[in-house]
Amino acid sequence: MSKTFSLSAKNLIRKPGRTAILALLTAFLALAVFGGSVVVLSLRSGLNSLEARLGADIILVPTEAQSKVSFQNMFLQGTTGAFYMDASALEKVTEVEGVEKAAPQTFLASLKADCCSIKIQVIGIDPEKDFTVQPWIARSLTKELGDMDVAVGCKVEANVGEIIRLYEQRCKVVARLEATGTGLDTAVYCNMDTMNALLKAAEEKGVSHKIESGSDVISAVYIKVKDGCDIDAVNSRLNGHIRKATAVRTRSMITGVSDSLAGVSRTVSGLIVAVWMLAFIILLLAFALIIQERAREFAVLRLLGSSRRMLSRMVLTESALCGLLGGIAGVGLAALLLFPFSQLIESSLRLPYLMPDAGKTLLLAAGTALLSAVMAALASVAAAYRLSRIDPGTVLREGN
Amino acid sequence: MMFKAENISKRYFRRTGSANYFYAVCPLSLEIMACGVTVLAGRSGSGKTTLLNMLAGLLAPTEGKVWLDGTDLYSLDDKSLSRLRSEKMGVVPQGRSAIDTLTVMENILLPARLYGRPEPIEAARQWMEQLGIAHLADARPAELSGGELRRMAIARALAQAPDILFADEPTGDLDDGNTHIVLSAFHDFACIQKKAVFVVSHESDAFQYADKVYRMDGGQVDIMH
Numbered sequence: 001m002s003k004t005f006s007l008s009a010k011n012l013i014r015k016p017g018r019t020a021i022l023a024l025l026t027a028f029l030a031l032a033v034f035g036g037s038v039v040v041l042s043l044r045s046g047l048n049s050l051e052a053r054l055g056a057d058i059i060l061v062p063t064e065a066q067s068k069v070s071f072q073n074m075f076l077q078g079t080t081g082a083f084y085m086d087a088s089a090l091e092k093v094t095e096v097e098g099v100e101k102a103a104p105q106t107f108l109a110s111l112k113a114d115c116c117s118i119k120i121q122v123i124g125i126d127p128e129k130d131f132t133v134q135p136w137i138a139r140s141l142t143k144e145l146g147d148m149d150v151a152v153g154c155k156v157e158a159n160v161g162e163i164i165r166l167y168e169q170r171c172k173v174v175a176r177l178e179a180t181g182t183g184l185d186t187a188v189y190c191n192m193d194t195m196n197a198l199l200k201a202a203e204e205k206g207v208s209h210k211i212e213s214g215s216d217v218i219s220a221v222y223i224k225v226k227d228g229c230d231i232d233a234v235n236s237r238l239n240g241h242i243r244k245a246t247a248v249r250t251r252s253m254i255t256g257v258s259d260s261l262a263g264v265s266r267t268v269s270g271l272i273v274a275v276w277m278l279a280f281i282i283l284l285l286a287f288a289l290i291i292q293e294r295a296r297e298f299a300v301l302r303l304l305g306s307s308r309r310m311l312s313r314m315v316l317t318e319s320a321l322c323g324l325l326g327g328i329a330g331v332g333l334a335a336l337l338l339f340p341f342s343q344l345i346e347s348s349l350r351l352p353y354l355m356p357d358a359g360k361t362l363l364l365a366a367g368t369a370l371l372s373a374v375m376a377a378l379a380s381v382a383a384a385y386r387l388s389r390i391d392p393g394t395v396l397r398e399g400n
Numbered sequence: 401m402m403f404k405a406e407n408i409s410k411r412y413f414r415r416t417g418s419a420n421y422f423y424a425v426c427p428l429s430l431e432i433m434a435c436g437v438t439v440l441a442g443r444s445g446s447g448k449t450t451l452l453n454m455l456a457g458l459l460a461p462t463e464g465k466v467w468l469d470g471t472d473l474y475s476l477d478d479k480s481l482s483r484l485r486s487e488k489m490g491v492v493p494q495g496r497s498a499i500d501t502l503t504v505m506e507n508i509l510l511p512a513r514l515y516g517r518p519e520p521i522e523a524a525r526q527w528m529e530q531l532g533i534a535h536l537a538d539a540r541p542a543e544l545s546g547g548e549l550r551r552m553a554i555a556r557a558l559a560q561a562p563d564i565l566f567a568d569e570p571t572g573d574l575d576d577g578n579t580h581i582v583l584s585a586f587h588d589f590a591c592i593q594k595k596a597v598f599v600v601s602h603e604s605d606a607f608q609y610a611d612k613v614y615r616m617d618g619g620q621v622d623i624m625h
Contacts, residue, residue: 007513014501300497303458304511304556305486307479393453396493 004310008317012325018290022319023326025283026372030330032275034368036268038338038356039345041364043261046181046352050257053180054250055132056103056222057231060093060238061085063246065219081121082109085245087216092242098229099238103129106195107219108202110166120156121187122166124195132222133189141175145191151175153185164188167201181346181354223247260351276375283379287319291383299392308388315384316377323376327369335365401469401488401563401596403455404431408464409619410450424450426619427463432564435594436611437586439601440621447619448600449494449568455598456566457485468564486515490557492567497553498541504528505537508556524559530585531555532578546573554582558589564596565589571603583609 012019065083084106093102106124125133127144137151145151150164150171158164162173171190179185190198199217225234231249238247298311306314338345339355346353356364409427413420425447432438432455442448453459455466457473466473468488473481485491490511498507506513508524528534531551541549550573557565567586571579586597587609599606607613613624 004514007510010506011501296496297499300493300499301514302482303491303493303497304514305482306514307482309479310482310514391459392493393449393458396495396497397449 004314005317008314008321011318012321019322019325022283022286022322022376023329025279025286026323026326026376027330027333029276029279029375030327030368030372031334032272032279032330033371034331034365035334035338036272037364037368038334038361040265040268041356041360042181042342042345042353043264043349043351045354045356047254047257047261049180049354050182050352051250051254053132053136053182053184054222054253055135056250057225058223058235058238058247058249059253060089060221060223060242060245060247061219063244065246082107083219084217085219087218089242089245090218090221093221093223093238096234096237096241098226098234099223100226101129101131101222101224103131103222104192104218105130105133105220105222106192106199106217108195108198111205111207118157118164120166121183122150122195122198123187123189124192124198125189126192130222131224136177136180137175137189140177145174145189145194147191147193148172148197149174149194150188150190151177152188153177154179155185156188158188166198167205167207169198169201179354180352182352257351264349264351280375280379283376284382287380287383291386294387295390295395298387299390299395302390302392303396311388312384315380315387319380319384320373320377323373324369326376327372330372331365331368401434402431402467403434403469403564403596404467405429405455406465406467408451408454408461408466410447410454410459411462423447423619425454425461428621429464430614430621432596432598433612434596435590437590437597437599437609438612438614439599439606439610440614440616441602441607441624442616443602446616448602448616451616451621452566452568452598452600456489456491457481458491483515486511486560487517488563490560490562490565492550492553492557492565492570494568494572496541496546496549498544498549500541503538503540504533504544504552507541507552508559511556511560520559520561523561524555527555527558527585530588531581547575547578550574551578551582554585558585561593562595564598566598566600568600569602570599571601571605576605579603579605 062083062085065081087104090102090104093099104126108122108124110118110120110122123133127134137145141151148169148171150173152158152173152175154177158173160173160176163170164173165171171194223238225231235247235249301311301314342353342355355361406429407427408425408429409423410425411421411423414422440448440451450459454461457466460474468484471484473484476484499510502510505524508528509519509521512519525534528537531554533548533551533555536544536548536552541552544552550570554567554570557567565586571582574582583606586599589595590597590611599610614621615624
């Protein structure tokens, strides 16, 4: 194998033009496969992350939030939003049959003004009741969120230890959270006491959060349904039991995103297949042309004692090496286009977008390069077969 | 070394004429001297190259057998025949036969490299010297003239020290001086290394170096001397 390998390698190195053309063709193939796969994987990871962060079967929000779809936009696009309902809604939720857990959250949007360092979504959680955000925060912060402590999403421009001002209140950044690929990456999290302080400070700045009853407020209740209970039935009971609020199944929120993701996935997959087929056909043609160009060379090798199998192996080795070279180049090019512009892609798609981790990306890159090598080798099978069966005597005489 | 052909022929189909086939080589038998130069002479189209290809294991005869040391070449599978051709035969074909991506020296050592045999570097240098192409060892085939390429192919065949060397019109591209250098090399190879050389040539210069001469005409072979 090594004897034919070294001859194949020399052929590739000493015919750089021919090698470059074949490698370029497979590079397009690898670019489409790797680039497309990363986009699709990022969208899927984003959706999974969104599901994990929602983490509840049902979310109860004020009716106005549901109608304005502002709640969904908070998760998907990171837009700021604030909507409130009476805090007693939490107690009413727990009274409903089938509810296992209920955790309140309160939202506040900071201002782009002197009183605030940054315009951002602030989310208050109750660490004792919370079962959705807390596990995520726990990965970056080993203690509980203290008063006037905040944990920031990965896209918030604030470092651990830094002080940020929200409505003239000084909040200390105690943790920077892992990326989720959702709008939650642009939010900051605090406990309910901090949130109440911020709400009071916002009130003083003229940002009203009061509701008609004048009592304490919350923005959403995250609900976990008991095992074995029909989630739709619990959802209906919640909607019948609580006024001025709507219970929404998280799956219905995700369905819209999932449908969009399926659409984008189909388009990207279609493009991958189209580029793949085109590149494969061009490779077939290229190898067919090479047969004519190299017939004499292979006739000589046959004359010198190469068996048909050796010649086939030589052609397949050369094409696989070309494919590998092109695959690596294509993956590199895709990486250059994808990674620096991931923010742009994310904002263009308007969907949760979480790039795969380094290990998965490397595995995908290696797989793509390997696949390119296999495809190039497959495209050259017919050429290898024909070259291995040439009649050296005739070919060498015809060349005179 | 014992090399002989028994009743070999090559028949091709054709659509014109009274018969639907013709003989490029009519049934014939011949034996090649183990130590000596055998020349096959004849006009163009007389079937010389077809006969050489059949003898060299490159073209299966329609009928008959080709024996090398008791082995029927065409009873072997492709792998075994290829290995046997690499180990025991050297072939100098008509026309260009260089691998363009290799240097002259790499081309000469290629048959050994293909099977991982020790590279006959000293023999290669010696034959290149004798054939007047020693200075071209590191050149690429594209830099060589037709005559130099032909001598490279001859050096490649000689350097492997095969039991039998087949050469098809080896002096066709050469001037008189180089023609005699090449024919002398064949003669030395046959006499000193006790090997067989089978040369197809239509040039009379070849006869004076031959131990045996066959003439071929219309697919049939006669002994001249």
